[in-house]
Amino acid sequence: MYFTEQIIGIFILFAPFGLGLWRKFSWSELTVIATGVAICLLVFANLYMRCFVAGPLEWLWRSLAYVRWQPLRKRGVVPT
Numbered sequence: 001m002y003f004t005e006q007i008i009g010i011f012i013l014f015a016p017f018g019l020g021l022w023r024k025f026s027w028s029e030l031t032v033i034a035t036g037v038a039i040c041l042l043v044f045a046n047l048y049m050r051c052f053v054a055g056p057l058e059w060l061w062r063s064l065a066y067v068r069w070q071p072l073r074k075r076g077v078v079p080t
Contacts, residue, residue, distance in 0.1 A: 003057060008037055050074075 012018045013033070025033065048055070052072055054062065062070045 004041055005034075005037060009034070 014022045016022070045055075051074060053059070053070075053074055054072070059070060059072050
């Protein structure tokens with residue numbers, strides 16, 4: 001989730017090639033944006049973890065550490 005927050009905040013919202021929102025918000029507005037992004041990502045992460053064993057970067061790290069692909073989906077879970 002941390003990496004996703006960084007990608008959203010740095011590259012999409014505030015990078016010159018992104019949405020170009022640099023210096024458009026006050027500190028209080030930035031706090032509201034950061035809180036909203038964090039809440040959305042928490043909801044998404046909880047839904048994601050219902051079907052999957054680990055996040056995509058953790059899964060990749062484990063697969064590289066064990067030198068074989070690790071299972072990504074939980075067994076017996078049917079996505080809805």
